Amino acid sequence: MTTVAAYAAPAAKAPLERTTIERREVREHDVLIDIKFAGICHSDIHQAREGWGEAIFPMVPGHEIAGIVSEVGPGVTRFKVGDRVGVGCMVDSCRECENCKAGREQYCTSGNTGTYNAVGRDGEVTYGGYSEKVVVDENFVLGIPEGIALDEAAxxxxxxxxxxxPLKRWNAGPGKKVAVVGLGGLGHMAVKLAHxxxxxxxxxxxxxxxxxxxLKLGADHYYATSDPATFEELSGTFDLIVSTVSAPLDLGAYLGLLKTEGTLANVGAxxxxxxxxxxxxxxGGKSLSGSMIGGIAETQEMLDFCAEHGIGAEIELIAASEINEAYERVLSSDVRYRFVIDTATI
Known part of the structure; x- marks a missing residue:
């Protein structure tokens, strides 16, 4: 076991504080990553405050991890020391079910293992990216192309x-009209990618x-949903609407903005x-659907696409000591558009 510094929530709704955690020794197919940057996702706040149900404490959040490989197990074939890598929302799955075999590990029928606030298949609690290092099986590690800065990649x-x-699943592309609900951490990426x-x-x-x-991020049009005229003017307009907000919406009103057989895809929770x-x-034969992250292969495809098109997140880099302030600012929509922790400050 290796002891590393981290920031953890000691209990639900408690401020995060500096502490130490244990990381396992590198196994046959493990990769040891020196974490350089960790994004703050709204879901970190939901889980640290038990907004989605009972959680495991102490909790080290963080599933937007970017860093450098510092050690690999003897059986590792995909990565070497010095590689630029990332870890997302999951660190394991059963690997045997229909979904896992199809590259949809996020929908593992026995449940994927979350990067934090989860119990791994070895019985150990997982701790996330608000820390100095992490050990992850190579099959759940992503390569970050040279074309993306590590802080913007997290x-x-x-x-x-x-x-x-969801943009790929519902064929967002030339000739399609796509609406993005909410311009926050998720929404600003949806705009960049759809464009x-x-x-x-x-x-x-x-x-x-x-x-x-x-408009600078790539939107062609921008409307205020607080104006009732928006829903009249845009009625029947869109092939796809991606809702990124984590607050309840009047779904009927947004479904009214879809074309016949259009889809409203929810990624906010x-x-x-x-x-x-x-x-x-x-x-109108419309569809209401949901989408949860993506499989490992699709995540790598996304990273390669972003590198090819010069896409990174719009970030505000912070010190670890600012995490609790950042949480409050996220809740107040006061971030343009993703807080990223410089883990050298932990």
Whole structure:
């Protein structure tokens, strides 16, 4: 075991504090990563505050990890010391079910092993990226291409793949009209990716406060959802709507913005249930769907796509001592557009 410094939530809703954790020794197929940067995802806050249900404490959040390989196990074939790598939202799965074999490890039928707030198949609790080092099986490590700065790459391991996957699944591209609901950590990546894929992109945000940013990121249009006229003007417009917000929406109103047989894909995860009059789906043969991160192969595809198109996250680099302040700012939508921890400050 190796002792490393980390920031952990000692209990639900408690401020995160500096501590130490134990990392396992490198096994046959393990990669030891010196973490350089770790993104702060809204889901870190949900879990640290038990917004999604009972959690495991102490908790070291962080599933947007970018770093450098410092050691590999004797059986490792995919990585070598010095490689630039990333780790996303999961660090293991059963690898035997239909979904795992199809490259959809995120939907492992026996449950994937989360990068933190989970119990691994070895019975040990997992701890995330707000730490100096992490040990991960090579099959759940991603290569970060040279074309992306490590700090801007970290958020791609969650925010990037979470938005890339539904855009690819529903064929966002030339000739398609795509709307992105919310311009935050997820939303700003959805805009960049949809634009790079060739779609006509519209941002739907509560206000026009971030309009200039949205247009610079690649949006063609920007509307305020607080204005009822928006829903009248855009009725029947979109092939695909990707909702990135973690607050309940009036789903019927947004379904009304879809073309016939259009899809509303949810990647945000509100803590509260939402309701829906099913006639909003029946009229027009529309689909309401969900999407959760992506498989390992698709995540690597996303990273390669981002490198090819010069895409990284828009970040605000912070010291570890600023994590608790950053959490409050995320909840206040006061970040442009992803906090990333410089782990050298832990």
């Amino acid at each position: 958020p791609l391991l969650c925010a990037g793949i979470t938005t890339y996957s 790079a894929l060739g779609a006509e992109v519209t941002v739907l945000s509560q206000s026009l406060r971030k309009k200039d940013d949205g 509100p803590e509260e249930p939402v309701s829906l009059n099913l006639f909003a789906l029946l009229g």
